[in-house]
Amino acid sequence: MVRELISLTPDLDKQNKSPLYHQLYAYIRRQIEGGVLRENERLPSIRQLASHLNVSKNTVETAYQQLMAEGYIQSRLRSGIQVLPMEKLTLGGSGITSGAEPERGEHEGARRDEPDAIDFEYGDVDRERFPVKAWKKCLADALNDRFDEVYGYGERQGHFGLRNEIARYLYQSRGVVCSPGRIFLSAGTQQSVSLLCQLLPLADRVAMEEPGYNGVRAVFANHGREIVPIPLDEDGLRVDRLRMCGAKAVYVTPSHQFPSGIVMPVRRRAQLLQWAYESGGFILEDDYDSEFRYQGQPIPALKAMDAGDRVIYLGTFSKSFLPGARLSYMVLPESLARVYERQMQPYSQAVSPLIQTAVYLFMRGGGFEGHVRKMRTLYQSRHRTLIRSIQEYFGGRVGIIGQKSGIHLILDVYGRSAPELIDLASRHGVKVYSPAIHWTDPAQCPESYVLLGFAGVNEERIGEGIIRLRRAWFE
Numbered sequence: 001m002v003r004e005l006i007s008l009t010p011d012l013d014k015q016n017k018s019p020l021y022h023q024l025y026a027y028i029r030r031q032i033e034g035g036v037l038r039e040n041e042r043l044p045s046i047r048q049l050a051s052h053l054n055v056s057k058n059t060v061e062t063a064y065q066q067l068m069a070e071g072y073i074q075s076r077l078r079s080g081i082q083v084l085p086m087e088k089l090t091l092g093g094s095g096i097t098s099g100a101e102p103e104r105g106e107h108e109g110a111r112r113d114e115p116d117a118i119d120f121e122y123g124d125v126d127r128e129r130f131p132v133k134a135w136k137k138c139l140a141d142a143l144n145d146r147f148d149e150v151y152g153y154g155e156r157q158g159h160f161g162l163r164n165e166i167a168r169y170l171y172q173s174r175g176v177v178c179s180p181g182r183i184f185l186s187a188g189t190q191q192s193v194s195l196l197c198q199l200l201p202l203a204d205r206v207a208m209e210e211p212g213y214n215g216v217r218a219v220f221a222n223h224g225r226e227i228v229p230i231p232l233d234e235d236g237l238r239v240d241r242l243r244m245c246g247a248k249a250v251y252v253t254p255s256h257q258f259p260s261g262i263v264m265p266v267r268r269r270a271q272l273l274q275w276a277y278e279s280g281g282f283i284l285e286d287d288y289d290s291e292f293r294y295q296g297q298p299i300p301a302l303k304a305m306d307a308g309d310r311v312i313y314l315g316t317f318s319k320s321f322l323p324g325a326r327l328s329y330m331v332l333p334e335s336l337a338r339v340y341e342r343q344m345q346p347y348s349q350a351v352s353p354l355i356q357t358a359v360y361l362f363m364r365g366g367g368f369e370g371h372v373r374k375m376r377t378l379y380q381s382r383h384r385t386l387i388r389s390i391q392e393y394f395g396g397r398v399g400i401i402g403q404k405s406g407i408h409l410i411l412d413v414y415g416r417s418a419p420e421l422i423d424l425a426s427r428h429g430v431k432v433y434s435p436a437i438h439w440t441d442p443a444q445c446p447e448s449y450v451l452l453g454f455a456g457v458n459e460e461r462i463g464e465g466i467i468r469l470r471r472a473w474f475e
């Protein structure tokens, strides 16, 4: 059935450097993706829209042609120009579509306005090979009558079966031995840290790597903690400086220091644990992307060496599976687990029981391990392509920092400054970022650093992105 003709009122800006046809194309695409324009809805004819918007027919025609080429709309003899069904949209892309309102955050807005921009945003994961079908099935199965919990609040500590699966996974992939009773689920790493601050007598003074993950620094600060920045050397956090600072808790990313990418060697790990045992302090180990290591053997988690039980292990599904699941967990030392359990009694679990049950089913059926394996291979080839392209096109004009593992790296573009680099890149249709927010004082971040995340960009676009950057920065 063909729906009523709708009217379009984009705010076209003739001064904008993006051509009018492109602005119009981006506007209509946003309306379709956001569900404002729905399946079978009829768009105005080229003549009508050109006259309504006071632009040339050529402008409208070019915008429509682009939308047709990308499969958003089709032109039919008697029905005019129609919006295609959403299912058709999912085939070529991620498979993840949204029927939600198209209001977006600022960082997403830029990407949508420039659909061709190659975005090296850190935090994205691959969407092209995301197992949508299997995940949908797990979600549907979770709604099955057998899983009563999805209709209620669910267990406070988190779905038991899922905690069991996590315990098994941690043992097999990270060398961590723990029972499900020591695992507590939460809705993201920040919520884990926030709950730790609220529910445990965690020290007033907390040490952090400098630079270190801004997302966690903000949580400590908002809970009134005094944060002591501890410098890094080539082995990661300087334990000698930690000893001097008097903090009784330290947050670290030993498997892949964020953002510098340093992998903490075993000797430094032993020193860090020794600090905890001698001082009675706790170590918060954030193991956010340890699945993705490309050189040498996987390194077990620090928690796996923790004979004295002073490490609070923080894990997340954001990198290994999907940030949108908002699912993370912590493994607490025995001494803290019981206190935490008591203190959390008035709280309900923040992660939707539906998500928990679906992830449980996904893990139990082997889907999760298979997915991690597949993503490791995929990210490894993206990583290889990125490094090769950088070497080929930039040569000795840049240094690469933190390239052994993970899904991001830092480029040191010798003698240049991030604001200029970011601006030039954006003019050539590439988005790169400054890592400066991860320094306590962003001015201390070397100006020549830019951060590139690569998990969400396929190999072809990685290569194209680096060629564009070469043009932008060096030609």
Ligand SMILES: Cc1ncc(COP(=O)(O)O)c(C=O)c1O
Residues within 6 Å of the ligand: 123, 187, 188, 189, 190, 191, 213, 253, 258, 286, 288, 315, 316, 317, 318, 323, 327, 328
């Ligand atoms: C160091 C670090 N830890 C954890 C996370 C993941 O956080 P969440 O579990 O809230 O998605 C990130 C994501 O960007 C990170 O960079």
